Amino acid sequence: MPYTIEQVKALVREFPDFPSEGILFRDIFPIFREPEAVECLVGHFVERVVGLGQRVDAVVGLDARGFLFGPLIAQQLGVAFVPVRKGGKLPGNVVRVTYQKEYGPDVFEMQADAIEAGQTVVIVDDLLATGGSCRAAEELVAKLHGRVALNAFVISLEGLEGRKQLKAPVYALLEC
Numbered sequence: 001m002p003y004t005i006e007q008v009k010a011l012v013r014e015f016p017d018f019p020s021e022g023i024l025f026r027d028i029f030p031i032f033r034e035p036e037a038v039e040c041l042v043g044h045f046v047e048r049v050v051g052l053g054q055r056v057d058a059v060v061g062l063d064a065r066g067f068l069f070g071p072l073i074a075q076q077l078g079v080a081f082v083p084v085r086k087g088g089k090l091p092g093n094v095v096r097v098t099y100q101k102e103y104g105p106d107v108f109e110m111q112a113d114a115i116e117a118g119q120t121v122v123i124v125d126d127l128l129a130t131g132g133s134c135r136a137a138e139e140l141v142a143k144l145h146g147r148v149a150l151n152a153f154v155i156s157l158e159g160l161e162g163r164k165q166l167k168a169p170v171y172a173l174l175e176c
């Protein structure tokens, strides 16, 4: 049975006090148990990107949950998928940025030849919280002289005001 986007949203589950007390964890993995839910989710994001009415050269996905659907969106758009990985995981020349996580600093990297100067990208991830991770990804794209047309998420935790950290526009399927 084909899924509607409202049915896809309803698959997201909440786990109180995971991974630590006071955190309400939003779990997107049930979506990936249903191939037709994945098809609906990917189609929804593809429509948003096409709706920008701009040429997009690549989809940039964030380690790790942005890797679940970023490549599927890129494949449907017929463009490159570019991973942003945690520090020390990518071979060759990389650009690197240190960013702030809840429990201290972390490092994101992108391969230096992954984006050409002047190219336009869309960044995708499962969830926008404080915005630190996505802001770091925006900086990596800027270091390679690319441009971010859109930051797209399955979930945005609006109370944390992550979208205020970001330079490019934000789209989130679910605003909590």
Ligand SMILES: O=P(O)(O)OC[C@H]1O[C@H](OP(=O)(O)OP(=O)(O)O)[C@H](O)[C@@H]1O
Binding pocket: 062, 063, 064, 065, 066, 125, 126, 127, 128, 129, 130, 131, 132, 133, 134, 162
């Ligand atoms: O907006 P922020 O406050 O930066 O938080 C959002 C990020 O946090 C989570 O990833 P995490 O770094 O926990 O890594 P994981 O995907 O490997 O679990 C989530 O998947 C986002 O990437």
Ligand SMILES: Nc1ncnc2[nH]cnc12
Binding pocket: 023, 024, 025, 026, 027, 127, 129
């Ligand atoms: N509440 C949350 N649920 C899932 N992933 C997260 N990453 C950061 N905050 C999160």
